[in-house]
Amino acid sequence: MTAPRVTDLSDFERRVVEAAREGDLLGAEQIEVADLAETDDPDHLLRAEVLRDLLLGRHGDLDPRGVVLARVRITGALILDGATAMAGLMLLNCVFDQPVLARQATLPHLYLIGGLVPSLQASRVRIEGDLHLSDGVRITGGTPEGAIRLIGARIGGSLLCRDAEITNPDGLALEASSADLGSGLYLHRGTLISGSSADGALHLNGARIGGPLECQSVKIANDRGPAIEADTLTVGRSMLIRDTELTGTGEIGAVRLQGAQIGGQLEFSATTRITSPDNRLLSLSDAKATTVFMPDGLVCPDGSTSAECSRPELVWLDGFTYAAIDPAFGWRRWLHLLRRHTEYYDASGYQKLAAVERTAGHDGNARAILIAQQDDLRRRSPDALGGPMSRLFHWIWGVLAGYGYRARRTAAALLLALVAAGALGLWAGATETRPGHHAAERVATGTSCSPVELIGLGLDRGLPIAPTGLRSRCDLDTASAAGQVFTAAIWGVQVAVWGLATLALAGYTNLVRKTA
CATH class of the missing domain: 1.10.287 (Helix Hairpins)
Structure with missing residues (x-):
């Protein structure tokens, strides 16, 4: 049974309704967010059920520009589960004292700019325009499900987090697995995403992003698992990780992109850092990108290209396919990663690198890569060659003939x-x-x-x-x-x-x- 419309409106709530009809910004007097979270001033208070009625059109037609509020404390739980809002919502430096629930809801747009939200639970939500979280908004969570939960969400525009703080000491920070983000995912300028989950602080498994995925000047941290877990992620354009700190842990790396499909380039800038207490940094197993841009110090700070290295950092490159690598990084650095910064011998990494160099017309480089592959096979997987005599002949063949490539x-x-x-x-x-x-x-x-x-x-x-x-x-x-x-x-x-x-x-x- 549908709950009846709230009729006993306060003076401030009536002003909110009138401003929404006219498409005006209703802003309460200046107040700090911390003070707003504690105030009982009726000129700052809006009941969540009144806001729900307003969004559902129970107070008449609303301006297409939507409901725009500033410096308002919204009391009670805003429950939009399964609802279809008649207008979008923009909140400027507003405070919720309970989570926002918008599971399977439909909204024209949602902007949370500044302010405080205990959590946003919006699995399978449909947002026709953008979802923006920006300008100092703080979204916290206290459950394993996530501070922001967007499982299976459909966002026609972009998901933008700019100067946002999304934290959850008890689980995921931002959960968007199987979500469809039409125009892109943008994590920009001072955004902090911090969680404590074996599934990652930022969880994007199976998500589809029509535009780019950009991490620019952000920090993503997780003390129980990866910073980013994005297995089978699909990105329509490029994935750009710039000036970003990624801290996580886990058996398959602090950043997991296993099986990800990136339509453009995969770029890590020189100012990006990936750290893990167990030195397991990055997994690109079975992923695909057109071009790879990777700075010298991202995996091996020594910048080595030799067959020897004492650095313990590990990456997973088995099955990773790409059309080209950054010339500034070079095939020798990539070869060094294959030889010294992977956990086990895998032929596919060498074969792909050799194919890329051969396509570029560098046959000599391709031969050197394939010779290194055979050396690594004998070093890390000798049993695959057979008994002692077979291994001896393999070594002799390498010395005298370069395994057929010399x-x-x-x-x-x-x-x-x-x-x-x-x-x-x-x-x-x-x-x-x-x-x-x-x-x-x-x-x-x-x-x-x-x-x-x-x-x-x-x-x-x-x-x-x-x-x-x-x-x-x-x-x-x-x-x-x-x-x-x-x-x-x-x-x-x-x-x-x-x-x-x-x-x-x-x-x-x-x-x-x-x-x-």
Whole structure:
């Protein structure tokens, strides 16, 4: 049954009704917000049920500009659950002594500018225009549900928090999961969002933002979980985090954007800081953005690009896709994050970074990234390579062939093997086995071979194919112990030449490419 309209209006309440009909601002005399919260002056008091009647049109038609009040204390609970307001509401430095309840309500717009609100419970609310919380408004909460609760809300305009203080010592600060924000989410200029919840201080899981998401000069903190939890968030344009302090904790980072879809760039400015007592900073697992802008010190304050780092900060980049990274940050810094600031080996991060560099025409960078991937695989996931012998061969393959990405290195190693074969021939010709005889000598006469013949002998025995026939004139004396040693050594060179030749051929013809 619908509650009857309140008829016993005070003089001040009648003035409120008349001002709303005319579209005028009704402002009580100057008073500080702290004093307003305690005053019993009837010229500042408006009962919540009278305001509800006014918004529902029970006092006649209202001006399209809506109800505009300043420095008013609203007593009792403003209950708009399921209601459809005839006009929007703008409150300037007003105070509520009980929560505002607007669950499944419909409003043209809602502006809370300055003042104090115990909490705003507005799940599945529909606001045709904007929801603005600005100019020093303080919204507090004392329950786990959140100081502001906008689950499934539909806001046709933007959600703006500017110089707002949204706090909840017992749970979420701003809960907007599955909300639809048509024009954007703007957290600007001195806004503080502070909560104490495992689900984040700012909770945006599954939310859809038609415009940008901007955090500019704000602080978001949570002592029990992430500062921002925004898994599967969809942002139609860019997500810009500038001059912002984000403090949180949790197993998957102080800022969680897992599976988020960002239509424009993802930018963290140089003056943005993410901190966590357990050094777990940022998760972008399975997220997507067009361009990534990230300052040097956001994750690794040392600014390192090397394969070594003692900084403990962690990020999650597995499955994160992007079209480009900030040139000022550079692919080497991103590679450093993959190698030293992720919790476990993941191939997808390396593959994506290599693909971005290859698309940009930087094939040499792409090869360096893929080589680093294989090094990281052996370092952090050796069991994936098999047993000790497989790991040894993997290491040798990396040293000699760059895992198939450095064919020139293989060719150089092949050249060194051939030089070693020639050197062994010379050495054998200089090694005396008995008076007048050497480990390598002329076959017919047993006399010394010339230096050219000895080098040719080493190459002839070292090369696995195309013998020159030189050994019919000059060869190793395999009857002697020294000759047998040199024979075995050259067999080893021959095996190395076979292997290196195979690797070189495979590298040049792209037959060997490790991508897993």
